[in-house]
Amino acid sequence: MSLKKAIILIVIILLIDQLSKIYIKTTFMLNEDISVFSCFKIAFVENDGMAWGTKLSDVFSFISDKSAKLILTLFRIVAVSGIAYWLYDVTKKQKSNILIFAITIIFAGALGNILDSVFYGILFSDSYHQVATFLPEDGGYAGVFYGKVVDMLHFPIWDGILPEWLPIIGGKYFSFFNPVFNVADVAISTGIGILIVFNKRAFNESTKTDTLDLESHNNLA
Structure with a gap:
């Protein structure tokens, strides 16, 4: 898989991710949701923290929410820069297509969420009790690096009261699968x-080497 093909795939994933986020942001109010199927909803939530909505300030109580957000965004930028170099290196060295494909979609997903964190605060008004406006006259809801990641895919496969005979959790309400995520998250997880x-x-080099040896043999035959 060449670097050119990897870039095309990145662009495709970014377009799907960003178009879906912009549509949700400019169509839904925060926490609004609609049912598509019995086990699938479009639910608009925003995440300004790490995975599962965890904030860095929740882990380190001495850090303010604002500082935690800035640290997290800067860390993401450094991390995605490292992934970008890794992708360039593996394509240059012609590593396995599986490895290149995996790194490509991880990079695309990480970059998609970084765009939210860096730019969405200045591009959109807030979504509390209103549908957000793109490029509002009064400015966005936050500064550069302080934007929130837009999530919208929700698969509540099952919810209800658990049987009483289950220890500890019996008789309590339970929902599976509860997290809300986006296209970028899907790319990263995949x-x-x-x-x-x-x-x-x-990461096995033998497959690539065997392929090259076979091609050389065919050329000599």
Whole structure:
């Protein structure tokens, strides 16, 4: 997989991710949701923290929410820069297609969420009790680096009261699957999943070497 093909895939993922976020941001009010299927909803939420909505300030209580947000955004920028170099390196060295594909979609997803964190605060008005405006005259809801990530995909596969015979959680309300996420999150999770499941094939050099040896043999024959 060439770097050119990787860039095309990144652009496609970014377009789908950003267009879906802009549509939700300019169509829904915060916490508004609609049911598409019995186990799928479009639910507009915003996340200014880490995975599952956790904030850095929740982990380190001595850090203010504002400082925690800035640190997290800057860390994401550094991390995605590292992934970008990794992608360039593996394509240059012609590593396995599985590895290149996985890194490509991880990079695309990470960059998609960074765009929210860096720019959405200045591009949109807030969504509390109103539909956000793009490029509002009075300015956005936050400064550069302080934007919130837009999430909208919700799959409440099952919810209800758990059986009384279950220890500890019996008789309590339970919902599965509760997290709300976006296209960028799907790309990141899929890429990481590929690296875990196909770890040997992704990082194994023998497959690439065998292929090159076979091509050389055919050329000589």
